[in-house]
Amino acid sequence: MMRYKIPRGTYDILPKDSAKWQYVQRVFRETAASFGYEEISTPIFEMAELFERSSGESSDVVQKEMYRFEDQKGRVFALRPEGTAPVVRSFVENHLDRQGGRHKYYYIGPMFRYDRPQKGRYRQFYQYGIELIGSNHPFFDAEVIALEMRFLKALGLRKIRLELNSVGCAGCSVDYDKALQDFFRPHLAELCGDCQTRFEQKPRRLLDCKVPSCKAFRAGAPSQLDYLDEPCREHFAQVQSYLDDMSIAYTVNPAIVRGLDYYTNTAFEIIVDDLGAQNSIAGGGRYNGLISAVGGKETPAIGFAGGFERLLLALESENLALIEPQKPLVFLIAMGDAAQKLVLPLLSDLRGRGIYAEYNPEKGSFKAQMKAADAMGAAYAGIIGEDELASGKISLKDLTSGEQSSVDPRDLPHLLLNNCTP
RNA sequence: GUGGGUGUAGUUCAAUGGCAGAGCACCGGAUUGUGGUUCCGGGCGUUGUGGGUUCGAGUCCCAUCAUCCACCCCA
Known part of the structure; x- marks a missing residue:
């Protein structure tokens, strides 16, 4: 008799752990509600093209990590690898881009990526996230960050770090990519194979290559922050000012690069140091170009996503959220x-x-x-x-x-x- | 996709190439109405799976699957 096994990289949430999951989800919902966000739920699969367009054809997520499948009529779908594109799709499909105003959404649910499993990384994993669509005001960049920090503090986490960057708008990126190529061109032949393709496709990825020989050429490389145009520079300064006013500590790290193509301006990541290699428990940023890229009216937006598995690991490492099993009276x-x-x-x-x-x-x-x-x-x-x-x-x-x-x-x-x- | 570690009872772990074991947990009992402590009893488990070497494999070799860690990627 064959024994059935759970698919690789997935796991069951057993009753002994369910209370903990319910608890962190409840705290997230309450925090989001206190900031005026409302829940949106979208299907776990979408047209594959939605993700190919939004995340970028060349991104790893699209190239090798997406679960793609055809249905009985040959339509090509994908299990969602991330939550932002579906929310934006729904936003545009329901003509909310024509309605104007600000829209504040949060979501909770499983995402899917065909990755090699390791600590804090699964093929089906659960994310929470928020999206604020309809404003480019830097206050909302700060508000989105504040919401995530409030959530983590409400859970009692202390050992967290906020890293902040601005990747500028599309125009700034072009200038910066050129500057990086100019900088690395003399060493192009000496870079590793991955970096050779990065040089052409995503020059800024040259900055976080882990190969020692590549690291050596990095000293003195131009910083994105020096290639922001005036509006982007001002936007970033204001985001920092708002964070200061809300007493939210951060460090500016020019190496923070969001993995998906749609990010513009503000990018941030929340790090817990003792989680091992997968130490980023949440990340997000502004994506002013995404709504129009998927066919809607040009609309600014910002959001973030966090991973529950890593969050639970972080809670465990600080001995938090210890839930007593229910006992009969x-x-x-x-x-x-x-x-x-x-x-x-x-x-x-x-x-x-x-x-x-x-x-x-x-x-x-x-x-x-x-x-x-x-x-x-x-x-x-x-x-x-x-x-x-x-x-x-x-x-x-x-x-x-x-x-x-x-x-x-x-x-x-x-x-x-x-x-x-x- | 690449590299390394690990797979033995529900669980944590033992077992020079020579009879597969222990703690914990679990179940039952200590004259059928009083728990926790204690004592006694209860274990043939496809040693992850499939091959191979050997008189003999949990142990050595190969493959495969899973898992862990790292690369990579990302939340």
Whole structure:
């Protein structure tokens, strides 16, 4: 008999971990709501072309990491590798670009990339993100960053770093790419193979090559920041000013380059140092050219996305979000058939009032029942046996103190609620 | 896609090429109505899978799959 196995690079979120996932998602939703963002959900697959156009044909995500497939009629789709393009597609498709004004969206859901799995990297992974569409005001660049920082702080994370950069607009990029090519051209023959293609396709990627011999040529390379035109320079200065006013610490790192082609101006990344190689838990930036690139009216926008898996790793490394498993308030024990007839209505009544009550007829002896109550961490044991049947009362034992009292079954819900709610 | 490490019981790990074991967890019991501690009992597991070498393979070799780490990429 063949054993079925979960696909490579995927994982199950088991019940023991679900509370933690629900918790971080709840905090994100609450944080987003407090900034005026509303949830949008899009399909997990889209026309493959949407991602090819938006992320860039030459990007790794499109070239080798996208799950592409044809449906029964030969239409080419892709499992979404990221969340921004679908949101923008929906925005344009619903004619919101014609409506004008600002639109604040957040999303939560799985993304898919055919990558080699490693720590903090999966083939199906869960992202949260926000998109603010309809304004180029630098305040909103800062607001988007502030939202993410607020979220991480609300979770209690302390060891996080914000790195900030501006990649300028399309015009600045052209100038900068030329400057980089001029700078590296004398060493072109000595660069690694990857860098030779980077030289042609994405010169700025020459700056983060890890090959030691390539690193050596990097000293004195021109910085993007020196090639910003006046409006972009001013925009970046204002973003920093707003962050300062909100007391959000950051470091300017000219090496921050977003992986997807659609980013302009502000780019940022949030780093947690002790997560291993995949230490970026969130990243984002402005994408003023994307809406028009997918067929909408020219509209400025900014957003970010964060990864839940890495976020949970970061929480773990700081011993945060330790969630206690749910424990029954009362474990009912019935000895004998007559007692069982009484215990089931009582069980229904308690549960109907929202009290977590357990009962397990599988456990045979009284001792085994008590053990089960203890093993589940129940606060109380409610006992019905011959004595209780005769008296019409049930015995309620406090499993912490060991004290036991005889109570009227009708009073049980109130007693439990009053004793145990803080 | 590239490189390295690791795959043995539910789990954490043992086992010179020679009878596959232990702790924890789990289940049961210690004269059938009182838990936690203690004691006793309960394990044939396709040693990830498929080949090969050998009298004999968990152990050596090859392949494959998975996982971990790194490159790469990115959140």
